[in-house]
Amino acid sequence: MSQAEISRLGPEGTRDHFEEIQRVYAVAFPKYDLGDHKRRTLRQTESAGFEAVTVREDGALVGFAYGLPLSPRSTWWDGLQPPQLGDFTAETGQRTFAVIDLAVLPSHRGRGLGRRLMNELLGSRAEERATLATDPGNGEAQRMYERWGWSKVGRTPGVEGETADAFDLYVIALRPTGEASSSR
Numbered sequence: 371m372s373q374a375e376i377s378r379l380g381p382e383g384t385r386d387h388f389e390e391i392q393r394v395y396a397v398a399f400p401k402y403d404l405g406d407h408k409r410r411t412l413r414q415t416e417s418a419g420f421e422a423v424t425v426r427e428d429g430a431l432v433g434f435a436y437g438l439p440l441s442p443r444s445t446w447w448d449g450l451q452p453p454q455l456g457d458f459t460a461e462t463g464q465r466t467f468a469v470i471d472l473a474v475l476p477s478h479r480g481r482g483l484g485r486r487l488m489n490e491l492l493g494s495r496a497e498e499r500a501t502l503a504t505d506p507g508n509g510e511a512q513r514m515y516e517r518w519g520w521s522k523v524g525r526t527p528g529v530e531g532e533t534a535d536a537f538d539l540y541v542i543a544l545r546p547t548g549e550a551s552s553s554r
Contacts, residue, residue, distance in 0.1 A: 381415040398473035433474035503537035
């Protein structure tokens with residue numbers, strides 16, 4: 371069995387390897403629009419805090435994960451049902467890291483590569499929590515995230531041009547909730 375090699379990419383590295391990333395994306399998400407993925411992802415690489423992680427086997431890209439911090443102007447939580455209490459949806463630009471995509475080629479699934487990608491992506495983040503969105507019809511992915519400790523907080527409506535009409539949103543703590551954010 372070959373050894374999986376995990377690498378971290380910043381914005382420039384993501385753009386440099388984008389054709390490879392998009393080939394994996396096309397196989398992992400065959401129903402999604404590649405033009406939308408390209409526009410969205412390349413725009414996201416321009417955001418402060420964007421980060422990507424890739425996994426290769428025998429030199430070939432077999433998976434990736436990437437995301438970015440939610441800005442104070444984020445619309446991520448807009449329309450969340452059920453509504454959350456207090457300042458749950460308030461963003462500062464340093465509070466929540468959004469995992470935008472996690473993809474592993476179907477031929478490489480079930481071997482822990484997705485979890486390794488997620489752990490590598492989130493392991494050194496300074497934000498207090500992470501969030502991700504799933505298609506409500508993708509029960510397999512939702513069960514996987516729940517096994518990994520993510521909690522579903524509700525559903526938001528999709529907007530025109532997105533990959534789904536609605537999204538189920540999940541969160542996970544990245545550090546203890548009582549930890550002072552000024553300690554960073």
